[in-house]
Amino acid sequence: MKKQNDEACGKALRRIADGDTQALSDLYDLTSKTVFFTAYSILGNYQDAEDAAQNTFYEILKCAKNYSGGDARAWVVSVAKRQALKILRDRRPVCELDDADTEYRETDHAENLTLLDALDRLSPTDKRIVTAHVLCGLTFSEIANELGISEDAAQKRYRRAIEKMKRYYEGN
């Protein structure tokens, strides 16, 4: 499945490089979730992640010719990550609150809440761990590596974050 998916991504990238802009739609179907949530895990909010996703696909449209084969999905993710970092660098007007300031608030209530709302209520680090593991498919070892913590700690944080999300989601 992974291989097929990657082949389809590669094919779509080559079609885009050949000027078939409609292939971007296919590429979007294949990669948008990973693109969006990779950006979200870096930026920590949906609005910026949407901008990063838009910039990513726009960039791909312009630069697909630079794709020279290999893991197409990873190539797309690298573009997404760069776009997210660019937004992080350029757009953030003030410093991020630290984990303690944005710690999950169990008393918050919202109507029509979704799991994505619950995710958004987590602290930046927890958000990053859950997104990376569930939506971007990274292993705990990879997450631990990125965050500079032990694999065990990453797993524990993940479990705690999931419990918080569940409480929030099911409690409402």
Added chain:
Amino acid sequence: MNDKKFEKLLNKEADKYVRENKDAVMKSCGVDTKKEKPAILSALPAVAAVVFLFAFAVICYIPVALKNNGTSSGTETAETTDTDGIYTQDFGTETSVTEETETAAETTTETTTETTSETTTEKVEYDLISDDKFVEYINRERNGEKLSEAEIDELTEYIDNNYFGIDLKYARASDDERKAIAEERGVDEATMNAYILLWTDAENIGKLEYYGYPNMTIQKICDIINESENFDEIIRKIGETDKFLSQVWQKTTGEYGYRYDFKSSEDNCYEYIDVYPADNSIMYHKVINDRNSKEYHYNYAVYLWNKDIEKGENHHITTDQIKDNLRLWNNDF
């Protein structure tokens, strides 16, 4: 809810979220997804509606027609049973369709989850800009050292692979050579210049000895603005000063902008100006970094030029004015 179910549900919501965003993203990229539907597909809902109405009419008509035939009571009983049978079958079909749809949705979700977990096993290599050699070359070059042809080729290849749109050879080319390159690529020189990206990601801020190219300073921008009559003249002069350090982006509204990075006279800072052709404005940004933390920076900005300033009598700006008017930049600026 167990963890698997929870993860599945989160994936499902995420799928829905990105699906809902697709039109906006495609639109911002100038891709009309509706175009790709062949005419027959566009007509499908109408065709389906006609077929459904026809089938419905037939279903409703059969029992009535049979009833109106005026046969024996025994037949009538049989027909009633038939009628019931038809309706029962109809509901049955509907239920079955619903089940199929649910199964299909379920399968989609499972497929996605499967893909996700398979991706997990393969380490994704992000080609972030962290190559010390690249930093070394850039710094040597910015310090006026001439790199060898082989080094330039190596650096060009690196940049081509890691920064999109950069062509170092273009940046170093003469005006005539640039024209030829742009022509070869089927774009005008201004567009070509705008595609030259030179930025480094947050992880590398502080690694380079300085950011951007030396010809541009805030004083130089003030001079250009003060010497120019209008917006076009300003951006032309800025372009002449440092042609190859601009980067272009497409804002969410679909319009283009240009960014010119330059060296900051202060430590832990970088400066740039953003040019927005759509509303003839230029904004100066000063970003102060804490080099110990890539997550941490403050972006201050001030308009150097916009339509209001253009209409004003006195266009003269000074670096002091800029400093005094800088304030934290945000989306409401």
